[in-house]
Structures are given as structure tokens and as C-alpha cells.
Amino acid sequence: MSDTPAIQTVGLTKDYGDFRALDGLDLEVRRGEVFGFLGPNGAGKTTMIRTILALLRPTAGSASILGMDSHRQAVEIRRHIGYLPGDLSMYPNLTGHDTLTYFANLRGGVDWSVVNGLAERLDADLTKKVGDHSTGNRQKIGLIQAFMNTPDVIIMDEPSTGLDPLVQQEFQAMMREVAAAGRTVFLSSHTLSEVQRAAHRVGIIRGGLLVDVESVTDLRSKALRTVEMAFADPVAADAFSTVEGVSNVRVVDRTVTLSFEGHMQALIAEATSGRQLIDISTGEADLEEIFLAYYRTDGPDDVHPAATDAEVRA
Incomplete structure (x- = not known):
């Protein structure tokens, strides 16, 4: 396995006018781990994800994925990652199967035995139109498209939205399997129990600053x-x-x-x-209690009106 980090940021900074959404973020995510990224609304989680994926350009600093510069080599990076945004949009009149075919064609094709296996594991109905699905069932389709190309790095923003407990359990098993195969999951989530069960390490961000990175075991041992x-x-x-x-x-x-x-x-x-x-x-000690300890003195950071909700939303 390569020693090159799966994800690395150096001094990553993003400003929206006079509001600093990310402030000199130095982070290294290893290969073969599930990494949890925690923070309240407006802390900078989604901004960080969008910046390392070249959907936003940083004000300062740099980011790389699998040793490739996230902006100069963005096209090549796309071949090696899976991505589930927190606000995934899909065509409502397409079926789940049509939607996944569309994503598969964008990738140059996928192994449909993998797609069908994922659909079975998540109990996803691919015959119905996306617009007729509940939030949780739409999320299953989003998860399938993130996993279906067997990527080296999977980046997900609030992936458990609407999933029932049994599907969440299967999803956690999928993440553990990815890590066991030497690949990487970057998981931004408000579902702290999910992070506690699946993640090897967690990073806690507050006001655009990375305040701690530790293993879940070490965090809980000190709580x-x-x-x-x-x-x-x-x-x-x-x-x-x-x-x-x-x-x-x-x-x-x-x-x-x-x-x-x-x-x-x-x-x-x-x-x-x-x-x-x-x-x-x-x-x-529960991870939720540990997380709340970092924010006990203040409420969630205010969102600057100059930035859109999608850009600064956690």
C-alpha cells in the first residue's frame, strides 16, 4: 500500500468576502481508514469537501487526493473517487436504474454485478421513478452511485439521511469493507453514533479551524x-x-x-x-458527549449572509 495519504490539505483556506469558512486547514487522511469529519452547521465541513473536489477554489493553501493536486489533476482524480453530496439532485422522472445508468455512462461504464449487489444489500428498488421515492430510498440510489465504481476514495456528506436502522447497519458494513480492502472513506456526518461505530479516526472542525484529530478510542478514553x-x-x-x-x-x-x-x-x-x-x-463515554464538550461554551458558528447555504452548510 502506498504511503501517500488518501486526502491531504495544507493550509487550506476559503474566504467568502470577509467571512473565513476554512482557516489554514492541515489534515491528512490515511489510506485504508474510515475518517469521520464532525462539526456543527456552518463549521466548514461542506466547504472543505467542495474545495478538495475542486468545486470551489481555495483562497489559499492546497489539497491533494491520492497524491494528485485537487485542482490541476481534477479530471484524473474523478476516475478514482466516489462522491455523495449532502444535496444530491437526481432527475425525478428517471427510474433508479436509469439514474445509475446515467452515472455509469459518465464514468465510462461500471460492473453491473456490483451495482446489483449494492442494490440488494441496501434493499433499493431501481424500477420506480426517483421522484416517487421517499428521501431514504433516494439516498440508497445516491449511495449506490458512490460505491459502484469500487473507488479508492469515497467522500460522503451526510450519507445516512433518511435511512432506516437496518439499512444504516448494512451501510456501516460497506464502509468497513472498503477500509479493509485498503481503500478510504471520508465521512462527514451529524449522526455521531454512525461515526462512532464505523470510523477509525475523527476530525473535529469548529469555525473553519480543525480543533482535534484523534482515534475514536483515544477520544473516548479521555472523555x-x-x-x-x-x-x-x-x-x-x-x-x-x-x-x-x-x-x-x-x-x-x-x-x-x-x-x-x-x-x-x-x-x-x-x-x-x-x-x-x-x-x-x-x-x-459516548462520542456525542465528547463532541458536545468542544461546543459547550458557544453555539454553532453563525453563517455569513454573503455565502450561500450550500457553500457553508455543514
């Missing part, structure tokens, strides 16, 4: 959680006061309940130092 510990003997109320990351300690006889933010090794080391720990339970 605030509730821990309850039972001991063989009574415990002093201040027993854990010196452990960094501990707060809200409550002691009732032999049971200690506290809030903890950090790696569990430090807490367990203190708990077992001169004490007999009988039992420990912890409320597993």
Missing part, C-alpha cells in the same frame, strides 16, 4: 465518565482528591462514585494502592 468503585473496607472522602481528572467524588461507606476525565490507568493505580478493590463499573 468525562462516571466511575463507581466498591472496596472491601470503608474509604476516606478525600482518597482520590490528588488524582488528576477526578471530580464530583461521593463516598458512601465502601462505595466511591466520581467523575473522571483521563486514562483509567492512573485512577486504577490509586484505587488499588493499599486498598482491596472489589468491583468497578464505568459509564462508557
Whole structure:
């Protein structure tokens, strides 16, 4: 497998007049991973996607996909990617099959056994007109066109819109299979449970700035959680006061309940130092709680009126 990143941005900046939608974005997405891209409305997610796909021209900085410059080599890049925009438009009077035939012809042809397999997995009816489909069933057709050419990189903006839980489960399996084959999924989503189940790493963007990139495991290991510990003997109320990351300690006889933010090794080391720990339970940190922690002090960033909704929408 090549060491060239699947997606790379260096100082990527996009201004709309005096509003900065992207601010010096440095990001590297590896091959063979599902990468989740999180942020509230107006944070810059869709602008970032449109810019790396050469649908928008950056104000400054650069972007590459599979080592190819996203603007100078945009045509060649199209041969290697699948893309599902957040506002996919399709001809309402065409059937699903006709729509996919149209996309397949634009690509110079696809393996229809792959298309039919995807349709079966997603339970997609390709005989009905697109305009007669519900939002979720139209989204299935969009997903099929993104996956059907077996691309090296699949970029999707809010792909789970309208999908029922069973189809979401199948979609997550499809993403994992892509990564297992050494290919890459870039997933911009508000469905945090979906990102938590499918992504290897996540990037969190706020106000056009990339504020964190970490594995889902590392993010959850450092998040605030509730821990309850039972001991063989009574415990002093201040027993854990010196452990960094501990707060809200409550002691009732032999049971200690506290809030903890950090790696569990430090807490367990203190708990077992001169004490007999009988039992420990912890409320597993959820990605949604972690995400909200980045935005707890402020609401979603305002959208500048000079930029269109499609250009700055998350």
C-alpha cells in the first residue's frame, strides 16, 4: 500500500468576502481508514469537501487526493473517487436504474454485478421513478452511485439521511469493507453514533479551524465518565482528591462514585494502592458527549449572509 495519504490539505483556506469558512486547514487522511469529519452547521465541513473536489477554489493553501493536486489533476482524480453530496439532485422522472445508468455512462461504464449487489444489500428498488421515492430510498440510489465504481476514495456528506436502522447497519458494513480492502472513506456526518461505530479516526472542525484529530478510542478514553468503585473496607472522602481528572467524588461507606476525565490507568493505580478493590463499573463515554464538550461554551458558528447555504452548510 502506498504511503501517500488518501486526502491531504495544507493550509487550506476559503474566504467568502470577509467571512473565513476554512482557516489554514492541515489534515491528512490515511489510506485504508474510515475518517469521520464532525462539526456543527456552518463549521466548514461542506466547504472543505467542495474545495478538495475542486468545486470551489481555495483562497489559499492546497489539497491533494491520492497524491494528485485537487485542482490541476481534477479530471484524473474523478476516475478514482466516489462522491455523495449532502444535496444530491437526481432527475425525478428517471427510474433508479436509469439514474445509475446515467452515472455509469459518465464514468465510462461500471460492473453491473456490483451495482446489483449494492442494490440488494441496501434493499433499493431501481424500477420506480426517483421522484416517487421517499428521501431514504433516494439516498440508497445516491449511495449506490458512490460505491459502484469500487473507488479508492469515497467522500460522503451526510450519507445516512433518511435511512432506516437496518439499512444504516448494512451501510456501516460497506464502509468497513472498503477500509479493509485498503481503500478510504471520508465521512462527514451529524449522526455521531454512525461515526462512532464505523470510523477509525475523527476530525473535529469548529469555525473553519480543525480543533482535534484523534482515534475514536483515544477520544473516548479521555472523555468525562462516571466511575463507581466498591472496596472491601470503608474509604476516606478525600482518597482520590490528588488524582488528576477526578471530580464530583461521593463516598458512601465502601462505595466511591466520581467523575473522571483521563486514562483509567492512573485512577486504577490509586484505587488499588493499599486498598482491596472489589468491583468497578464505568459509564462508557459516548462520542456525542465528547463532541458536545468542544461546543459547550458557544453555539454553532453563525453563517455569513454573503455565502450561500450550500457553500457553508455543514
